Amino acid sequence: MTLLTPLIEQRADPFIYKHSDGYYYFTASVPAYDGIELRRARTIAGLKDADTVMVWRKPDEGPYSDLIWAPEIHFNQGAWYIYFAAAPSREIKDQLFQHRMYVIRCQDANPVAGHWEFLGQIDTGIDSFCLDATTFSHQGQLYYLWAQKANDIAGNSNLYIAKMDKPWRIASEPVLLTKPEFDWECRGFLVNExxxxxxxxxxxxxTYSASATDENYAMGLLWADENSDLLDPKSWTKSQSPVLVSAPEHKIFGPGHNSFTLGEDGQTDLLVYHARTYTEIEGDPLWDPNRHTFVKPLRWDENGMPVFGSAALAD
Known part of the structure; x- marks a missing residue:
């Protein structure tokens, strides 16, 4: 039994991308929520002490001037893109948690040292709280996947998918894939994100995360055949049970908001996620900085399904 320790402390919503240049690129929500930080290294372990560069800072005012959340870096169609969520200034009454999704682009080879340009908002056609965008490609088609609130569905957010015709533009109607429905998705808040x-x-x-961002936070799983219509909700199967939960016996709480990357051998799938190491949070959990980045191997069973194991153990 090998107990995990944080790879990077005080970095929530971690995202690690291994590029064809041999580098790992890391970004995450920073404690002040005031911009987008990047670092890179040749190894996963090297990310811990790698130089950090704030490649984009929020403006002082306006619709995307506060609470910069959950950036993800992707290399789409020959350029670098970072997708993130941002809210209007809190100085504006009732604007807290009114996030929308935005994107910046870098066309240089090294995104840590390169120039980033702000491209604007990703418009889903639904004007409501939204966040946590990711992208992926299949058979030449780029897809956008994110969390958003629906006025006719109880809760804070559901998961949606759509096609993109450009890395900064959705090209189809949003399709609802999952909403909070099981008990473990509805503790504290009704959340799929x-x-x-x-x-x-x-x-x-x-994978996705559910419930409040305290010890109740947990990860769920959907899966679909690669030859199915990924925009058809019927193509997807949803696990009725969470796949990663708190491990209080080892003081790991609220694992979630994960990403995936490849190990240095080019074969081992790695699970990247954040978790807390205590539950005694003083004040608003939003401003407690101690959600740390963890990395562990992802295992597979004989049926080709992922085995997540314990949030506290490397094996």
Whole structure:
């Protein structure tokens, strides 16, 4: 039994991308929520002490001037893109948690040292709270996957998918894939958020996070055959039980908002996620900085399904 320790402390919503240049790129929500930080290294372990660069800072005012959440870096159609959520200034009454999704682009080879340009909002056609966008490609088609509130569905957010015709533009109607419905998705808040995609063994897998961002936070799983219509909700099967939960016996709480990357051997799938190491949060949990980045191997069973194991154990 090997107990995990944080790879990077005080970085929530972690995203690690391994590029064809041999580098790992890391971004996450920073404690001040005031911009987008990048670091890169040749190894996963090297990310811990890698130089950090704030590649984009929020403006002082306006619709995307506060609470910069959950950035993800992707290399789509020959350029770098970071998708993130941002809210209007809190100085504006009732604007807290009115996030919308935005994108910035870098066309240089090294995104840490390169120039980033703000491209604007990703419009889903639904004007409501939204966040946690990710992208993936299949058979030449780029897809957008995110969390958003629906006025006719109880709760804070559901997961939606759509096609993109450009890395900054949705090209089809949003399709609802999952909403909070099981008890473990509705503790504290009714939430489905933080989707991540993995394509393995003839299937697409989507992990997501549910419930409040305390010790109740947990991860769920959807999967679909790779040859099915990924925009058809009937193509997807949803696990009735969570796949990663708190491990209080080892003081790991609220694992979630994950991403996937490949190990340095180019074969081992790695699960990247954040978790807390205590539950005694003083004040608003939003401003408690101690959600740490963890990384562990993802295992597979004989049926080609992922085995997540304990949030506290490497094996």
């Amino acid at each position: 933080g989707p991540a995609v993995l394509h393995r063994n003839g299937k697409f897998f989507i």
